[in-house]
Structures are given as C-alpha cells and as structure tokens.
Amino acid sequence: MTDIPLTVIEIVSPSQADTEILAKFEQYFNAGVKSCWLVMPSLKAIAVYSAIGQYEFFKENTTLVDWATGIEIPLNEVFV
Template sequence: MEAAVEQLSDYERERGKPMPTLNHSIAQGNLNFALQLHYRTRYSILPEINLAMPEKPDTVPDLAIYPKLTADFLHDITSMTQMPLTVIEIVSPSQSNDDILAKFERYFKAGVQSCWLVLPSFKAISVYSAIGKYQFFTDETTLTDPLTGIELSLSEVFA
C-alpha cells in the first residue's frame, strides 16, 4: 500500500510555510494591533514582509519589527534586504520545534537580534535572544524583550 502524499496549497508553496489557522490569524492580528497601538511611533511593525536572506531561500515572518521606517509610496520594496531587529513567528499545528529553531538559527545568523515564538495553544510567547537562550511568558504575564524594550501584556494577544 502506498503512503499518502500530502498536497501543499499554493500559499504553502509560495511562502514556504504552513497555511495559517484561525488561532494563528487571531494571535497575529492581536499582536500587530497591540504593537501598533503602543510602539508605532518608535518601530515599524510589518506583517508578512519578505526578507531577502543571505542564504536562500528567502523567508516571510508573521511579523517583523524594524526601527521606524519611512514609506516611499512612489517606490515600493518587494523584498527587505535590511534585517529586522525582531521577527515574530506564530507556530502552526503542522510545524515542528526543529523547523522553528532552524528558522530562528537562520534569522540570528542573518543579523536579527531577537525572535519571538508565539504558542497559541499554550497562550504563551518565548522571546529568544539566541538559540537556547530565551524567556518564556504566559497569558497572565507581561512580555519584555530586553533588546527592543517592548513590553506587552499577553492578555492583549490572547484575548
């Protein structure tokens, strides 16, 4: 008997990542809103921006945090060559820890300074400053990213 071959959607093929779920979308929207609400004058929070990685393939984090950028609406950028300060990845049910950590390793190697791993099913976020070095925040706590100074109540994210 032949093993079933999993079919990837166009979204998964084009972006190289799993199709977002309802909880993923809610967490991403809430995170984006909370970060914009509290930090939009200091940082540019960009959802789903393509990062031109030094080692291919490129990647598209769920959110990327940059020092404040100025938009030039006459001349667009399709792929960021400047790495963000922070990337935020929201785990999907089909992703393994190894997949995420391999992605974080690439981010750190490219110059990203912190990576957030959002775990919707646990209502938790881990803030990595290096592979193996992280702080774990749960629903009833306030996340603090020492690199950016961002502080965020997780009750805003998992509302």
Template sequence: MDLLLENWAEREMTAYEIERGKPMPSFNHSYIQNNLIIEINISFRKKFTTMPELTLEMPEKPNCVPDISIFPKMIANFLHDKITFAEMPITVIEIVSPTQSIDEILLKFERYFFAGVQSCWLVQPSLKAINVYSQIGKYRYFNDEMILIDPTTGIELNLSEIFQ
C-alpha cells in the same frame, strides 16, 4: 549552516507552503498575528515599524517570510516598492501553525540570528505563551498572565490582550 539548509529543503512541504514559501496559517494564527501587530503599534508605533509577511533576503537561500518583522521606524517610499527586503529587522515573530513544528521554527531562528536579527519570538497559540529568544538556546518564557518584556527592543506587552 549547510546542514541547516539541507534539513529545511528536505522536509515535506504542502502545496501552499511551496507556493508561498511558508506554512499554512490558521484562524488562531491570524487572530494572534493581528493582535500582536495592534498591541505593538498602540504603544510603539513612533519607535518601530511592524511588517507582516515581508520577504527577507537571507544570506543563504531560501529567503524567509516571518509572520511579523519589527524594524526601527521606517517611512514607506510609494514610488519605489520592494518585493524582498535586504535589511534585517531587529526582531522577528513566528507563530506556530498547525502544519509546523517548533523545531522548524528554531531552525529558522538560527538563520535569522546568523543574518543579524537580534531577537526572535516563538508564539505558541495552544499554550497561550511566547518565548523571547536573544540567541539560540537562550530565551525567556511568558504566558498569558504575564507582561512580555523584550530587552532588545524594550517592547512590553500584556499577553492577556494578545490571547484574549
């Protein structure tokens, strides 16, 4: 695990990444992030809470900010807000940004699984595809002509709606 953190810390980061602790998003990134949140909430809002850009307290620093985190249904406490969140989500979704490599995201997935996350989605906008990981090296591939099925959560999404 120490080597993983060293590799993460050693890579060259942009000023935006340093300030926010995550890669710079793009139009396609934001578009897909919005579509995913909408589609998940349409069918699964009563079962899950989807949170964009929530800072997760990782067992080892640095903390992570997934594009989308999926939790069992939660209720907000508006009197007691949190800047970081210690409870790990069931699923995290990472969308590849133009300044980011898939290898970087897979390193984050290792950290997420180590922290207790049960599934990770790797969204590749240029391929109109999503890989759903149940562990590192074990994933199912879905493209925009398929129905994504995450066996961990039971979430099913028509990817043509995500990549429309």
C-alpha cells in the same frame, strides 16, 4: 528589503516541528535579527529567544519583556 528587522515573530502551527522552527531562528540570528518570538496560541504563551537555546517564556496575564529591543506587551492584550 534592505534593513534587517530587529524582531521576527513566528506563530507555531500543528504541522511545524521544533527543529524546523529553530533552524529558521538560527538563520534569522545569523542575519542579524536581535530576537525571535515563538507564539503558541494554544498555550496563550510566547517564548522570546535572544539566541538559540536562550529564551524567556511568558504566559497569559504577564507582561512580555524583550530585553533585546525594549518591547513590553501585556499578554492579556495579545490573547483576548
């Protein structure tokens, strides 16, 4: 791959530690990624990180808005 993606999406699994996920996000941001999404299927929610420690939390029946990329997605279309 020659281009850095604008967004990275991680789906949390029960075996992943928060520190492991945030370490990955830090590497992604250092590489130039603009946003990282943490998808939490059990909560029907997505946290959109714009930097480490800076995120917005979106729950079911709301519209996710990623200000870094302009992406907007109704979560009722994600968690069917």
